[in-house]
Amino acid sequence: MKKIKLFDPHVGKKEKESVQKVLDSHFWASGAGTNSVKKFEDKFKKYVKSKDCVAVNSGTAALNLALSLSDVKNKEVIVPSLTFVSTINAIVLNEGKPIFCDIDPNTGCISIDDIKNTITKKTVAILPVHFGGLACDLKNIEKICKDSKLTLIEDAAHAAGTSFNGKKIGSHGKFVCFSFHPVKNLAMPTGGLISINDKNFKNMKNRLNSKRWCGITNRKGLSYDVKELGDNYYMNEFSAAIGLNQLEHLDEMNRKRITIAKKYEEKICIDKKIPFDKNCSYHLYWILVKNRTKFIKKMNENGIEVGIHYKPAHQMSLYRNQTKLPVTEEFGKKIVSLPIHPNLTNSDVDKIIKSVNKYA
Ligand SMILES: Cc1ncc(COP(=O)(O)O)c(C=O)c1O
Incomplete structure (x- = not known):
């Protein structure tokens, strides 16, 4: 009997050729985020129409880094409980407090009424999940964020290609975190991305570039500096090359x-x-x-x-x-x-x- 798989990535001729090309190039990865990684970031930025994008090696890394720029220490972040656990872990790893919020019974996405009931003086951010790829009610969430001066960080691990109000997911919240895990709509061996929508995006992009590579910054020839803590979160060339083809279709x-x-x-x-x-x-x-x-x-x-x-x-x-x-x-x-x-x-x-x- 043929087995029908729950998930199965699309593997075309171009994906195969691009992997071979990276193999033959002997340039497989670099923390500097050049070559295919840079191309992927540029292409994704154009696709979602955001201010900038930083590619990383997982959706989890994207969430961890986005939260690390959001000053959540000892503060509350409103988040649905119906999600992959790394959404919650990212808050805790950044010393914030996850405040679980219920979902809408029709959509599986975060409930707007429950967000309103959950906000306190300690709330600093809302972290909705576009559950199953269905966009959350961003119109109301953006209004709540504006009225209560909260940061909107979206978990868009399920939502590569989803639109809300005529705009692709990736172009709304301050940070929008994607996963390109092999089961996802845009599949890579491993990968993720933070899409940035903030007037201060250049500074954020620089900090994220550095934080995804152990804090390395100010590279000049063989010398560099480290000004803030980072991790080994950069995307490799194989993932980026596959991702460029996946994004194409x-x-x-x-x-x-x-x-x-x-x-x-x-x-x-x-x-x-x-x-x-x-x-x-x-x-x-x-x-x-x-x-x-x-x-x-x-x-x-x-x-x-x-x-x-x-x-x-x-x-x-x-x-x-x-x-x-x-x-x-x-x-x-x-x-x-x-x-x-x-x-x-x-x-x-x-x-x-x-x-x-x-x-x-
Ligand atoms: C909702 C959600 N958030 C975050 C993640 C983490 O992504 P990754 O597996 O690429 O680290 C996933 C992936 O399973 C997810 O489904």
Whole structure:
């Protein structure tokens, strides 16, 4: 029986050729961020229309660095609990306090009402996650940030190619953090990026360039200085070369995901599922099912891999506290991700629909 994978990156001829070219060049990586890394940053900046971009080696690194420039120490950052745990870890690693916020039951994205209930005098930033690739209500979030003087840092790990109000995600918040992990819509062996939208962007770009390479700055010939702490977060040439090709057809690959999402929307007979939105990148296609264990077993028996995104962060041992998030907790029990990627055939999609309608 053919196995239908939950995630599967698009691998074209050009990706293969670009990897060979980097191999043959013997120039595989450099903390200086030259060659393909620089080209990728420039191309991504044009794609999302932001002020500047800094490529790094993961979405986690992007979040860690964006928060390191946001002065969150001993302050509160409002964040959804339904996310990959590195969103939360990044706040704590920068000595901030994550304040978990509930989600909207229709979108899986952060609840605007709950953000308003959660703001205190200690709040300094909001860190929404464009869950599954569906844009959060940035109009209201931007208004809240403006009114309460809060920094907007977006976790756009799922949202490469998503638009909100006619603008690509990457062009809104002060820092927008992308992941290019192999399962993501724009896939690399490992990679991430911080898109910057701030009038002070030149200074931020310089600091981020230095912080992604152990703090190294003021390079002149063989000498350099270190003025602030950094880490080994730079992107390698293989990732950047693959990413340049992936970016070339990101919109086309996302259109395939949207076509599948439309079919799921029309044919999957289940009450709770990610809404249809042609501006969504559909990194995930989530549904809520009552008996998840049984459902997953049946799907696997039929050769269909499914996933759980996510066990809520506030239920992890490290972050467990008194916080009650009823909608997030319901999602945590029932959420399942179905395969949605450009390599699915029509018959794969039909089989997935048939199986979900039979077993959910
Ligand atoms: C919502 C979210 N945030 C952050 C990350 C971290 O990205 P990476 O795996 O590239 O470090 C991921 C990746 O899984 C993610 O899904």
